[in-house]
Amino acid sequence: MSKRPTPKKQQSNSSSSRRYKSFQNKARKRLIATTNITKCPKCKEDKLAHTACPTCGFYKGRSVIDKDREMDKITKVKA
Numbered sequence: 198m199s200k201r202p203t204p205k206k207q208q209s210n211s212s213s214s215r216r217y218k219s220f221q222n223k224a225r226k227r228l229i230a231t232t233n234i235t236k237c238p239k240c241k242e243d244k245l246a247h248t249a250c251p252t253c254g255f256y257k258g259r260s261v262i263d264k265d266r267e268m269d270k271i272t273k274v275k276a
């Protein structure tokens with residue numbers, strides 16, 4: 198005799214997916230809580246807390262990463 202009982206009916210797709218979605222939501226919430234994702238006050242994009250914004254290069258109200266200089270560097274490598 199098996200330890201676990203045999204299921205009487207096959208589980209429907211909706212009930213399986215509902216269980217999986219609740220697991221997925223829990224995992225997503227846990228990931229957001231541990232990584233501290235905030236919105237950039239300048240461009241309103243998602244960014245990590247206490248770091249410069251990767252899209253606009255601003256941190257604490259001033260430009261930290263010069264985006265134009267980075268473009269020059271890329272063109273130098275190509276030429």
Ligand SMILES: [Zn+2]
Nearest residue numbers: 237240250253
């Ligand atoms: Zn930004």
